[in-house]
Amino acid sequence: MKDLAGKVAFITGGGSGVALGQAKVFAEEAGMKVAIADIRQDALDEAMEYFAGRNVTVHPVRLDLTDRAAFAAAADEVERVLGPVYLLCNTAGVSQFGPLAQATYDDWDWQMSVNIGGVLNGVMTFMPRMIARGQGGHIVNTASMSAFVALPRCGIYTTTKFAVRGLSESLRAELGEFGIGVSLLCPGAVNTNIHRSVETRPEKFGETGYYGRDEQVFAGLKQVIQDGFDPIDLGRIVREAVEEDRFWILPYPEFIDGQKKRDADVIAAMELYADHPDTIRRAELAAQRGDRMPGS
Ligand SMILES: NC(=O)c1ccc[n+]([C@@H]2O[C@H](COP(=O)([O-])OP(=O)(O)OC[C@H]3O[C@@H](n4cnc5c(N)ncnc54)[C@H](O)[C@@H]3O)[C@@H](O)[C@H]2O)c1
Numbered sequence: 566m567k568d569l570a571g572k573v574a575f576i577t578g579g580g581s582g583v584a585l586g587q588a589k590v591f592a593e594e595a596g597m598k599v600a601i602a603d604i605r606q607d608a609l610d611e612a613m614e615y616f617a618g619r620n621v622t623v624h625p626v627r628l629d630l631t632d633r634a635a636f637a638a639a640a641d642e643v644e645r646v647l648g649p650v651y652l653l654c655n656t657a658g659v660s661q662f663g664p665l666a667q668a669t670y671d672d673w674d675w676q677m678s679v680n681i682g683g684v685l686n687g688v689m690t691f692m693p694r695m696i697a698r699g700q701g702g703h704i705v706n707t708a709s710m711s712a713f714v715a716l717p718r719c720g721i722y723t724t725t726k727f728a729v730r731g732l733s734e735s736l737r738a739e740l741g742e743f744g745i746g747v748s749l750l751c752p753g754a755v756n757t758n759i760h761r762s763v764e765t766r767p768e769k770f771g772e773t774g775y776y777g778r779d780e781q782v783f784a785g786l787k788q789v790i791q792d793g794f795d796p797i798d799l800g801r802i803v804r805e806a807v808e809e810d811r812f813w814i815l816p817y818p819e820f821i822d823g824q825k826k827r828d829a830d831v832i833a834a835m836e837l838y839a840d841h842p843d844t845i846r847r848a849e850l851a852a853q854r855g856d857r858m859p860g861s
Contacts, residue, residue, distance in 0.1 A: 566651065566703040566746055566807055570596035573647045575640070577630050577687055578657025580608025582757025583707060583750075586796025587654050588612070590804050592621040597652065600643040602628040604657075604765050608758075622647065629767075630657055630683035636690045649698055652807065655687040656707045656750075658725075659762040662786075665720040667774035673721055675770035680725035684732060692740070701744030703807050706733045710753045710820055713827070726751075737812050746810040750803055753817040754793025760786035 566572075574591045578584035579601025592599040601623060603609050609625040616623040624646055628639045644650060659679045661672065684706050695702040711723040712730035730749060737747040760783045763776065776782045799816070806814045838844050851858075 566701065566810065569652070569804075569808070571598070572651040573598045573600065573643070573649060574652040574654060575600045575602065575643055575650045575687075575691065576654040576656055577602050577628075577683060579603055580605050580612050580625075582759060583752065583755050583796050583799060584654065584656035585612055586798075586800035587656060587705075587803055588623065588800075589615075589797055590800035591652070592616065592623050593619060594801070595804055598622040598624070598647045600624045600626055600639075600647060600650075602626040602630065602639055602657075604629045630686055631678045633686055633689075636686045640690045640694070644694075649700075650691055650694065651700075651702045652705070653687055653691045653695075653702070654705045654707070654803075655684040656705070657683055658707060658709075658759075659765060660722045660759055661763055661766075661773070661775050662718045662722065663775035664718055668721060669772045669774045671770040671772040672774055675766050676721045676725050678770075680722070681728045681732075684729050688732070688736065692736075692745070695745050696743050699743075701746075703746040703748070703810075704733075704736060704740070705748045705750060705803055705807060705814075706736075707750045707752070708733070710751050710817060712749075712751050714820065714823060733812075746807065748803070748806045748810075748812055748814055750799075750806075750814040751817075752794065752799065753820065754790040755796055755799055756791050756793050757796060760784075760790065 569591065574597045576584050576588050576599060579588045580603030584601070588599050588601050591597040599622065601609065601612055604627070606627055609627060613623065613625050624643060626639045626642060628635055630636055640650065657679065659676060661676060688704065692704070706729050708726040708729040709722070711719055712726040715723045733747055733749040740747055764778060802816050803814060
Protein backbone atom coordinates (compact mmCIF):
# COMPACT_ATOMS: atom_id res chain seq x y z
CA MET A 566 0.00 0.00 0.00
CA LYS A 567 1.54 3.29 -1.12
CA ASP A 568 0.60 6.81 -0.03
CA LEU A 569 0.22 6.14 3.66
CA ALA A 570 0.06 9.81 4.69
CA GLY A 571 -3.37 10.82 5.98
CA LYS A 572 -4.72 7.26 6.03
CA VAL A 573 -5.79 5.50 9.25
CA ALA A 574 -3.94 2.64 10.96
CA PHE A 575 -5.37 0.50 13.77
CA ILE A 576 -2.63 -1.12 15.86
CA THR A 577 -3.39 -3.68 18.57
CA GLY A 578 -1.12 -3.75 21.60
CA GLY A 579 -0.18 -0.18 20.69
CA GLY A 580 0.59 0.82 24.27
CA SER A 581 3.91 -1.02 24.32
CA GLY A 582 6.76 -2.69 22.51
CA VAL A 583 6.59 -3.78 18.89
CA ALA A 584 3.18 -2.18 18.36
CA LEU A 585 4.20 1.13 19.92
CA GLY A 586 7.24 1.14 17.62
CA GLN A 587 4.88 0.65 14.68
CA ALA A 588 2.61 3.44 15.96
CA LYS A 589 5.55 5.84 16.24
CA VAL A 590 6.76 5.09 12.72
CA PHE A 591 3.34 5.20 11.06
CA ALA A 592 2.27 8.38 12.89
CA GLU A 593 5.50 10.38 13.05
CA GLU A 594 7.33 9.23 9.94
CA ALA A 595 4.57 8.11 7.55
CA GLY A 596 2.04 10.79 8.59
CA MET A 597 -0.78 8.33 9.20
CA LYS A 598 -3.61 8.82 11.69
CA VAL A 599 -3.09 6.02 14.20
CA ALA A 600 -5.37 4.25 16.68
CA ILE A 601 -3.58 2.34 19.43
CA ALA A 602 -5.67 -0.33 21.13
CA ASP A 603 -4.49 -1.94 24.34
CA ILE A 604 -5.84 -3.71 27.40
CA ARG A 605 -3.54 -1.70 29.70
CA GLN A 606 -4.68 1.83 30.46
CA ASP A 607 -1.28 2.66 32.01
CA ALA A 608 0.47 1.65 28.79
CA LEU A 609 -1.94 3.76 26.71
CA ASP A 610 -1.42 6.74 29.03
CA GLU A 611 2.34 6.44 28.79
CA ALA A 612 2.19 6.16 25.01
CA MET A 613 -0.08 9.22 24.78
CA GLU A 614 2.36 11.18 26.96
CA TYR A 615 5.01 10.36 24.37
CA PHE A 616 2.82 11.51 21.46
CA ALA A 617 1.61 14.71 23.16
CA GLY A 618 3.00 17.82 21.46
CA ARG A 619 4.46 15.91 18.52
CA ASN A 620 1.94 17.15 15.98
CA VAL A 621 0.59 13.68 15.21
CA THR A 622 -2.91 12.22 15.29
CA VAL A 623 -2.99 9.26 17.67
CA HIS A 624 -6.18 7.98 19.25
CA PRO A 625 -6.02 5.57 22.23
CA VAL A 626 -8.65 2.86 22.71
CA ARG A 627 -8.87 0.66 25.78
CA LEU A 628 -9.66 -2.78 24.39
CA ASP A 629 -9.42 -6.40 25.41
CA LEU A 630 -9.07 -7.78 21.92
CA THR A 631 -10.50 -11.14 22.94
CA ASP A 632 -13.89 -9.39 23.41
CA ARG A 633 -15.53 -9.45 19.98
CA ALA A 634 -18.29 -6.96 20.71
CA ALA A 635 -15.78 -4.55 22.23
CA PHE A 636 -13.56 -4.98 19.17
CA ALA A 637 -16.42 -4.01 16.85
CA ALA A 638 -17.25 -1.03 19.08
CA ALA A 639 -13.59 0.06 19.04
CA ALA A 640 -13.55 -0.16 15.25
CA ASP A 641 -16.74 1.95 15.06
CA GLU A 642 -15.26 4.53 17.40
CA VAL A 643 -11.98 4.78 15.50
CA GLU A 644 -13.68 5.01 12.11
CA ARG A 645 -15.99 7.72 13.47
CA VAL A 646 -13.13 9.74 14.97
CA LEU A 647 -10.31 9.15 12.47
CA GLY A 648 -11.95 7.74 9.33
CA PRO A 649 -11.86 4.36 7.57
CA VAL A 650 -9.06 2.01 8.58
CA TYR A 651 -6.68 1.14 5.72
CA LEU A 652 -3.92 -0.49 7.73
CA LEU A 653 -4.59 -3.09 10.42
CA CYS A 654 -1.65 -4.23 12.53
CA ASN A 655 -2.61 -7.25 14.63
CA THR A 656 0.45 -6.94 16.83
CA ALA A 657 -0.63 -7.59 20.43
CA GLY A 658 0.44 -10.91 21.86
CA VAL A 659 1.39 -12.54 25.13
CA SER A 660 3.82 -15.22 26.20
CA GLN A 661 4.31 -17.53 29.10
CA PHE A 662 6.81 -20.34 28.99
CA GLY A 663 7.22 -23.74 30.57
CA PRO A 664 7.00 -27.46 29.82
CA LEU A 665 3.84 -28.68 28.08
CA ALA A 666 3.58 -31.40 30.70
CA GLN A 667 2.87 -28.72 33.34
CA ALA A 668 0.39 -26.65 31.31
CA THR A 669 -3.19 -26.25 32.50
CA TYR A 670 -6.15 -25.68 30.19
CA ASP A 671 -6.14 -22.08 31.45
CA ASP A 672 -2.53 -21.71 30.30
CA TRP A 673 -3.57 -22.89 26.84
CA ASP A 674 -6.78 -20.89 26.72
CA TRP A 675 -5.20 -17.58 27.72
CA GLN A 676 -2.43 -17.58 25.11
CA MET A 677 -4.73 -18.98 22.42
CA SER A 678 -7.41 -16.37 23.17
CA VAL A 679 -4.99 -13.46 22.76
CA ASN A 680 -2.45 -14.70 20.22
CA ILE A 681 -4.82 -16.53 17.88
CA GLY A 682 -8.23 -15.17 18.94
CA GLY A 683 -7.04 -11.57 19.01
CA VAL A 684 -5.60 -11.74 15.50
CA LEU A 685 -8.70 -13.52 14.26
CA ASN A 686 -10.96 -10.89 15.84
CA GLY A 687 -8.95 -8.13 14.18
CA VAL A 688 -9.30 -9.81 10.82
CA MET A 689 -13.01 -10.57 11.28
CA THR A 690 -13.67 -6.98 12.37
CA PHE A 691 -11.79 -5.09 9.67
CA MET A 692 -11.54 -7.42 6.65
CA PRO A 693 -15.25 -7.09 5.75
CA ARG A 694 -15.05 -3.30 6.15
CA MET A 695 -12.03 -3.14 3.83
CA ILE A 696 -13.67 -5.42 1.26
CA ALA A 697 -16.98 -3.52 1.38
CA ARG A 698 -15.22 -0.18 0.90
CA GLY A 699 -13.49 -1.52 -2.20
CA GLN A 700 -10.40 0.66 -1.84
CA GLY A 701 -7.91 -1.95 -0.71
CA GLY A 702 -5.87 -1.85 2.44
CA HIS A 703 -3.21 -3.84 4.24
CA ILE A 704 -3.09 -6.25 7.18
CA VAL A 705 0.11 -6.93 9.12
CA ASN A 706 -0.04 -9.87 11.52
CA THR A 707 2.70 -10.39 14.05
CA ALA A 708 3.75 -13.97 14.73
CA SER A 709 7.32 -14.79 15.78
CA MET A 710 10.25 -16.94 14.72
CA SER A 711 8.28 -19.40 16.87
CA ALA A 712 6.07 -19.73 13.78
CA PHE A 713 8.98 -21.74 12.34
CA VAL A 714 11.04 -23.03 15.24
CA ALA A 715 9.64 -25.25 18.00
CA LEU A 716 11.83 -24.90 21.07
CA PRO A 717 11.31 -26.76 24.35
CA ARG A 718 9.28 -24.87 27.01
CA CYS A 719 7.66 -22.69 24.33
CA GLY A 720 4.95 -25.13 23.21
CA ILE A 721 1.82 -23.06 23.78
CA TYR A 722 3.34 -19.88 22.37
CA THR A 723 4.72 -21.82 19.39
CA THR A 724 1.34 -23.39 18.69
CA THR A 725 -0.31 -19.96 18.62
CA LYS A 726 2.34 -18.48 16.35
CA PHE A 727 2.16 -21.35 13.85
CA ALA A 728 -1.57 -20.63 13.70
CA VAL A 729 -1.00 -16.93 13.01
CA ARG A 730 1.30 -17.91 10.17
CA GLY A 731 -1.33 -20.29 8.75
CA LEU A 732 -4.02 -17.65 8.96
CA SER A 733 -1.77 -15.04 7.37
CA GLU A 734 -0.64 -17.24 4.48
CA SER A 735 -4.30 -18.08 3.85
CA LEU A 736 -5.31 -14.42 3.89
CA ARG A 737 -2.48 -13.60 1.49
CA ALA A 738 -3.79 -16.25 -0.88
CA GLU A 739 -7.31 -14.79 -0.80
CA LEU A 740 -7.22 -11.02 -0.27
CA GLY A 741 -5.15 -9.98 -3.28
CA GLU A 742 -8.26 -9.92 -5.44
CA PHE A 743 -9.65 -7.20 -3.17
CA GLY A 744 -6.47 -5.14 -3.32
CA ILE A 745 -5.73 -5.95 0.31
CA GLY A 746 -2.10 -6.73 1.04
CA VAL A 747 -1.08 -9.06 3.85
CA SER A 748 2.25 -9.22 5.66
CA LEU A 749 3.54 -11.53 8.35
CA LEU A 750 6.06 -10.16 10.83
CA CYS A 751 8.11 -12.86 12.55
CA PRO A 752 10.44 -11.30 15.09
CA GLY A 753 13.20 -13.01 16.99
CA ALA A 754 14.12 -10.96 20.03
CA VAL A 755 12.75 -7.42 20.38
CA ASN A 756 13.43 -5.24 23.42
CA THR A 757 9.89 -4.82 24.78
CA ASN A 758 7.82 -5.52 27.89
CA ILE A 759 6.68 -8.98 26.81
CA HIS A 760 8.55 -10.55 29.76
CA ARG A 761 5.77 -9.08 31.97
CA SER A 762 2.90 -10.52 29.84
CA VAL A 763 1.31 -12.48 32.67
CA GLU A 764 0.35 -9.17 34.32
CA THR A 765 -2.45 -8.88 31.73
CA ARG A 766 -3.72 -12.42 32.25
CA PRO A 767 -7.39 -12.26 33.27
CA GLU A 768 -8.82 -13.88 36.41
CA LYS A 769 -10.94 -16.25 34.35
CA PHE A 770 -7.73 -18.01 33.22
CA GLY A 771 -6.46 -18.12 36.80
CA GLU A 772 -5.12 -21.65 37.12
CA THR A 773 -1.54 -21.94 35.92
CA GLY A 774 1.08 -24.65 35.92
CA TYR A 775 3.76 -22.05 35.25
CA TYR A 776 4.59 -18.74 36.96
CA GLY A 777 2.67 -15.66 38.00
CA ARG A 778 3.93 -12.16 38.71
CA ASP A 779 7.51 -12.93 39.69
CA GLU A 780 10.25 -10.31 39.32
CA GLN A 781 12.97 -12.96 39.21
CA VAL A 782 11.29 -14.78 36.33
CA PHE A 783 10.67 -11.46 34.57
CA ALA A 784 14.36 -10.53 34.90
CA GLY A 785 15.40 -13.87 33.38
CA LEU A 786 12.99 -13.42 30.45
CA LYS A 787 14.11 -9.84 29.89
CA GLN A 788 17.69 -11.02 29.50
CA VAL A 789 16.64 -13.04 26.47
CA ILE A 790 15.14 -10.05 24.64
CA GLN A 791 17.02 -7.00 25.88
CA ASP A 792 19.67 -7.12 23.14
CA GLY A 793 17.01 -7.59 20.46
CA PHE A 794 15.67 -5.12 17.90
CA ASP A 795 14.63 -1.64 18.91
CA PRO A 796 10.86 -1.54 18.22
CA ILE A 797 11.20 1.67 16.19
CA ASP A 798 13.78 0.12 13.85
CA LEU A 799 11.50 -2.90 13.49
CA GLY A 800 8.58 -0.54 12.81
CA ARG A 801 10.53 1.03 9.95
CA ILE A 802 11.03 -2.41 8.42
CA VAL A 803 7.29 -3.09 8.72
CA ARG A 804 6.53 0.23 7.01
CA GLU A 805 8.76 -0.73 4.06
CA ALA A 806 7.04 -4.11 3.78
CA VAL A 807 3.60 -2.44 3.71
CA GLU A 808 4.72 0.05 1.06
CA GLU A 809 6.35 -2.68 -1.04
CA ASP A 810 3.52 -5.16 -0.36
CA ARG A 811 5.91 -7.82 0.91
CA PHE A 812 4.42 -10.82 2.72
CA TRP A 813 7.36 -12.14 4.73
CA ILE A 814 8.96 -9.78 7.23
CA LEU A 815 11.88 -11.80 8.57
CA PRO A 816 14.71 -9.49 9.57
CA TYR A 817 16.57 -12.19 11.53
CA PRO A 818 18.99 -13.92 9.14
CA GLU A 819 20.67 -15.70 12.04
CA PHE A 820 17.80 -18.21 11.71
CA ILE A 821 18.73 -19.15 8.11
CA ASP A 822 20.85 -22.20 8.94
CA GLY A 823 18.17 -23.72 11.15
CA GLN A 824 15.53 -23.04 8.49
CA LYS A 825 17.65 -24.72 5.80
CA LYS A 826 18.01 -27.77 8.01
CA ARG A 827 14.24 -27.94 8.69
CA ASP A 828 13.47 -27.54 4.97
CA ALA A 829 15.99 -30.24 4.12
CA ASP A 830 14.45 -32.59 6.71
CA VAL A 831 10.94 -32.03 5.33
CA ILE A 832 12.07 -32.55 1.74
CA ALA A 833 14.01 -35.68 2.69
CA ALA A 834 10.88 -37.06 4.39
CA MET A 835 8.94 -36.54 1.16
CA GLU A 836 11.68 -37.97 -1.02
CA LEU A 837 11.51 -41.24 0.91
CA TYR A 838 8.31 -41.90 -1.06
CA ALA A 839 9.51 -40.73 -4.50
CA ASP A 840 9.29 -44.26 -5.90
CA HIS A 841 6.19 -45.41 -4.03
CA PRO A 842 3.62 -46.91 -6.46
CA ASP A 843 0.95 -44.45 -5.32
CA THR A 844 3.27 -41.50 -5.98
CA ILE A 845 3.81 -42.79 -9.51
CA ARG A 846 0.07 -43.35 -10.05
CA ARG A 847 -0.78 -39.80 -8.87
CA ALA A 848 1.98 -38.31 -11.03
CA GLU A 849 0.65 -40.14 -14.12
CA LEU A 850 -2.89 -38.89 -13.44
CA ALA A 851 -1.67 -35.34 -12.86
CA ALA A 852 0.32 -35.44 -16.10
CA GLN A 853 -2.75 -36.64 -18.04
CA ARG A 854 -4.82 -33.79 -16.60
CA GLY A 855 -2.04 -31.21 -16.83
CA ASP A 856 -2.47 -30.38 -13.12
CA ARG A 857 -0.14 -28.06 -11.27
CA MET A 858 0.53 -28.92 -7.66
CA PRO A 859 -1.09 -26.40 -5.29
CA GLY A 860 1.52 -24.06 -3.86
CA SER A 861 4.09 -24.76 -6.55
N1 LIG B 1 9.51 -9.10 22.20
C1 LIG B 1 9.94 -10.15 21.52
O1 LIG B 1 11.10 -10.58 21.65
C2 LIG B 1 9.02 -10.81 20.53
C3 LIG B 1 9.54 -11.85 19.74
C4 LIG B 1 8.72 -12.47 18.81
C5 LIG B 1 7.42 -12.06 18.67
N2 LIG B 1 6.93 -11.05 19.45
C6 LIG B 1 5.53 -10.68 19.28
O2 LIG B 1 5.40 -9.28 19.18
C7 LIG B 1 4.08 -8.92 19.57
C8 LIG B 1 4.13 -7.72 20.49
O3 LIG B 1 4.76 -8.10 21.71
P1 LIG B 1 5.78 -7.16 22.47
O4 LIG B 1 7.06 -7.88 22.53
O5 LIG B 1 5.73 -5.81 21.93
O6 LIG B 1 5.15 -7.23 23.94
P2 LIG B 1 4.63 -6.06 24.91
O7 LIG B 1 4.15 -6.78 26.12
O8 LIG B 1 5.66 -5.01 25.08
O9 LIG B 1 3.40 -5.46 24.12
C9 LIG B 1 2.21 -6.18 23.92
C10 LIG B 1 1.01 -5.30 24.22
O10 LIG B 1 -0.16 -6.06 23.98
C11 LIG B 1 -1.09 -5.74 24.99
N3 LIG B 1 -2.07 -6.81 25.20
C12 LIG B 1 -1.87 -8.01 25.79
N4 LIG B 1 -3.02 -8.67 25.86
C13 LIG B 1 -3.97 -7.89 25.29
C14 LIG B 1 -5.37 -8.02 25.09
N5 LIG B 1 -6.03 -9.10 25.49
N6 LIG B 1 -6.02 -7.01 24.48
C15 LIG B 1 -5.36 -5.89 24.08
N7 LIG B 1 -4.05 -5.71 24.27
C16 LIG B 1 -3.36 -6.69 24.87
C17 LIG B 1 -0.24 -5.54 26.24
O11 LIG B 1 -0.93 -4.78 27.22
C18 LIG B 1 0.98 -4.83 25.67
O12 LIG B 1 0.85 -3.42 25.75
C19 LIG B 1 3.46 -10.16 20.19
O13 LIG B 1 2.58 -10.76 19.26
C20 LIG B 1 4.65 -11.05 20.45
O14 LIG B 1 4.31 -12.42 20.46
C21 LIG B 1 7.71 -10.42 20.38
